[in-house]
Amino acid sequence: MQISARGDYAVRAALSLAAAYPSLLSTQAISVEQDMPRKFLEAVLADLRRAGIVRAQRGAEGGYALARPPGEVTIGAVLRAVEGPLAGVRGMRPEETRYEGVAQHLPEFWVAVRAALRRVVDEVSLADLVGGRLPAHVRRLTTVPDAWEPR
Numbered sequence: 001m002q003i004s005a006r007g008d009y010a011v012r013a014a015l016s017l018a019a020a021y022p023s024l025l026s027t028q029a030i031s032v033e034q035d036m037p038r039k040f041l042e043a044v045l046a047d048l049r050r051a052g053i054v055r056a057q058r059g060a061e062g063g064y065a066l067a068r069p070p071g072e073v074t075i076g077a078v079l080r081a082v083e084g085p086l087a088g089v090r091g092m093r094p095e096e097t098r099y100e101g102v103a104q105h106l107p108e109f110w111v112a113v114r115a116a117l118r119r120v121v122d123e124v125s126l127a128d129l130v131g132g133r134l135p136a137h138v139r140r141l142t143t144v145p146d147a148w149e150p151r
Contacts, residue, residue, distance in 0.1 A: 001086065001087075001117060003079070003083075004083060005040075006040075006044060006047075006082045006083065007078075007079050007082055007083045009034070009036050009040060009041060009044050010044045010047070010048060010078050010079065010081065010082040011075060011078050011079065012034045012036070013030050013034060013036075013041060013044060013045060013048070014048065014053065014054070014066070014073065014078045014126055015126060015129055015130055016029075016030045016033055016034060017030070017054060017064060017065060017066045017126075018066060018070035018073070018126035018127060018129075018130045019130050020065070021065065021066050021069065021070050022065055022066070023065065024057055024061070024062065024063035024064060024065045025063050025064055025065070026062070026063040026064075027041055027042055027045065027063070027064070029063070030045075030064070044082055045064055047081050047082045048078065048081050048082070049064075050081075051077070051080075051081035052067055053066065053067060053068075053073060053077060053078060053081055054066055054067055055067045066126070069127070070125060070126040070127035070130060071125050071126075071127035071128075072125065073125060073126045074121065074122050074123070074124065074125055074126075075120075075121045075122075075124050075125070075126070075129070076118065076121035076122040077122075078126075079121060086114075086117055086121065087110070087113060087114035087117055089110050094107060094110035094111045094113070094114050095107065095110075095111055097110055119137070119138075120138055120141070123135055123137075123138065124138055
């Protein structure tokens, strides 16, 4: 799985909003705190607003806030809001793939990859990350001997 700058910025901005919840934060405050370009951040926040993850308030005291409590917003929801589906195969959903011959069982594998990804991104909330409380099955993945090794 490749996380784009847009996805990374979206998660980091959502974490800032989660830490401040239910208060509003300005794009300037998030931009400075997370060291990200303000214009790019504004586009990311617009995607999150359209997805119903954040709400915006105009005015001198305006800014952005999470639309729901941080415990109800998963990392997967944030990523999908800015990236679209997370496990695609040549622009198709894994279950839509079809192969012949020796590759005929590949759709099952692609579906398993998607399920494994979901077990992480859809089971970790913003509140979990802000509080440093990863679910046990996710935390265990970080202790696998080669988890931190590049391949």
